[in-house]
Amino acid sequence: MYILLITNHGTIVRSSLGVLQVIDRVGVDLEVRLASKIKGKGVFARKAIAEDNVIFEEPALVGAQHTANRADALVCSRCFTFIGSIGMQIAHRLLSMRSEGLGLHPSFACLCSATLSMDLSCLWSGVAELPHSDRYPLPKLVTCLGGCTDTVYCSEECAAANWAAHHRLLCSGPRSQPSRISADAIRRFKEHADETNDAFHIAAQVVAGTLLRAEELLSNGFAPEAAGSSSERNWAALQRAWRPYAAAWKAHWWECVAIPDDVTDAACFRSDLHELAGDSLELLKEFLYDERFPALFHLDVYGSIMGIFELNNLGIYVASPVEDYFELCHAEDGGLSEEEQKLTHLITRPLLDSLGESYGAGCEGSAFYALQSCCNHSCAPNAHAFKRAHIDTDGSATILARKPIAPGEEVCLSYIDEDAPYHDRRAALADYGFTCECDKCVSEAAAPGKATA
Numbered sequence: 001m002y003i004l005l006i007t008n009h010g011t012i013v014r015s016s017l018g019v020l021q022v023i024d025r026v027g028v029d030l031e032v033r034l035a036s037k038i039k040g041k042g043v044f045a046r047k048a049i050a051e052d053n054v055i056f057e058e059p060a061l062v063g064a065q066h067t068a069n070r071a072d073a074l075v076c077s078r079c080f081t082f083i084g085s086i087g088m089q090i091a092h093r094l095l096s097m098r099s100e101g102l103g104l105h106p107s108f109a110c111l112c113s114a115t116l117s118m119d120l121s122c123l124w125s126g127v128a129e130l131p132h133s134d135r136y137p138l139p140k141l142v143t144c145l146g147g148c149t150d151t152v153y154c155s156e157e158c159a160a161a162n163w164a165a166h167h168r169l170l171c172s173g174p175r176s177q178p179s180r181i182s183a184d185a186i187r188r189f190k191e192h193a194d195e196t197n198d199a200f201h202i203a204a205q206v207v208a209g210t211l212l213r214a215e216e217l218l219s220n221g222f223a224p225e226a227a228g229s230s231s232e233r234n235w236a237a238l239q240r241a242w243r244p245y246a247a248a249w250k251a252h253w254w255e256c257v258a259i260p261d262d263v264t265d266a267a268c269f270r271s272d273l274h275e276l277a278g279d280s281l282e283l284l285k286e287f288l289y290d291e292r293f294p295a296l297f298h299l300d301v302y303g304s305i306m307g308i309f310e311l312n313n314l315g316i317y318v319a320s321p322v323e324d325y326f327e328l329c330h331a332e333d334g335g336l337s338e339e340e341q342k343l344t345h346l347i348t349r350p351l352l353d354s355l356g357e358s359y360g361a362g363c364e365g366s367a368f369y370a371l372q373s374c375c376n377h378s379c380a381p382n383a384h385a386f387k388r389a390h391i392d393t394d395g396s397a398t399i400l401a402r403k404p405i406a407p408g409e410e411v412c413l414s415y416i417d418e419d420a421p422y423h424d425r426r427a428a429l430a431d432y433g434f435t436c437e438c439d440k441c442v443s444e445a446a447a448p449g450k451a452t453a
């Protein structure tokens with residue numbers, strides 16, 4: 001097994017621990033341990049799990065909604081639950097369209113003049129309530145403790161947890177930063193991430209979170225025996241704070257990104273990514289650099305954090321309640337009587353026309369899940385990430401058994417279309433940087449007729 005160690009000087013070394021070793025027990029049902037020398041660690045069942053049962057559910061350790069998706073879905077910045085009300089969600093989307101210069105459908109303008117109260121600000125604030133929207137209650141919007149408008153929450157608890165985990169170092173709000181200079185520096189970092197690669201937002205959460213945990217350890221008197229001087233104590237605290245990510249390291253981002261088909265000069269492409277990560281890190285250091293922990297701000301470490309997302313991340317998807325709402329109002333078997341539907345359509349049809357085809361767009365983003373990222377791939381997986389309708393309404397990962405799993409069996413997901421022919425699967429997994437060693441691939445490779453299928 002390889003783990004990431006950051007040396008005192010900020011360089012990365014790989015430590016090969018070639019022993020079978022239980023790394024972690026996850027509750028009573030699962031453990032994370034070495035699967036094989038080639039695959040590295042994996043997740044194993046410790047007791048039988050029946051088909052369709054939940055194997056585990058876990059919230060994201062760090063994560064962010066995609067920049068382009070923010071206009072579509074107003075969600076909690078910590079758990080990605082839709083917030084506010086159906087009216088607020090629709091107004092948010094239409095206001096974003098308006099700010100992008102997209103006109104609203106003419107029927108919406110007619111509706112506004114016919115029912116004076118139905119303008120976007122009334123929809124947003126709840127002064128105008130949409131018919132039957134009370135069937136889809138959403139948690140009230142809670143604002144950021146630092147007063148920024150970049151993050152919103154579904155509860156005081158989520159606001160406080162995000163604040164404590166990393167946001168208090170990344171917030172540009174008036175109540176959070178000691179000076180305008182650092183608030184402006186935060187905004188510059190965020191704009192750069194929005195324009196280039198929104199995974200930089202998540203990388204910043206990892207750096208800020210690690211820094212805060214290291215700081216907390218030091219202020220609680222963390223002092224390992226071997227650490228005599230203050231710089232040794234800082235170093236030990238940083239290593240401890242880095243633990244959640246220590247086993248996830250695979251490669252630098254610029255080395256592991258799959259080369260797009262239209263790129264002819266791979267070396268130049270990789271060097272551009274290296275430079276881009278360097279620019280992002282310089283912007284981050286402007287407001288976050290802490291001289292007690294220089295290794296945390298080394299480009300190799302920043303590149304390895306981005307590499308974690310490239311190879312381990314799971315896309316966040318949360319279905320939109322707005323889709324359900326329009327389904328109720330407009331589907332033939334939506335549940336409303338004919339008369340109710342007629343009256344409802346007077347209001348909802350113009351909204352639907354203005355929203356356009358993607359009226360029910362879900363929340364999309366990227367996240368890092370500590371346990372899910374330990375699950376290996378199999379082309380005959382016994383588990384899958386699955387969102388149960390109306391049950392899984394936030395950005396947590398839910399992993400279900402696709403077949404009965406025996407005690408001691410490894411829990412494997414498929415990263416690709418596992419039904420594709422052997423060579424297509426091989427090519428798809430090359431983008432993930434490995435050659436599959438699952439039983440199905442091993443047996444198909446050994447049967448030449450099949451492998452050429």
Ligand SMILES: C[S@@+](CC[C@H](N)C(=O)[O-])C[C@H]1O[C@@H](n2cnc3c(N)ncnc32)[C@H](O)[C@@H]1O
Pocket residue numbers: 038039040041042247248250311312372373374375376377378432433434435436437438
């Ligand atoms: C999301 S991580 C899974 C955890 C990983 N085994 C570890 O030790 O951190 C994905 C990586 O695990 C390895 N891996 C996963 N499934 C594999 C498979 N079927 N065959 C070979 N290697 C695999 C590859 O190195 C891949 O990049």
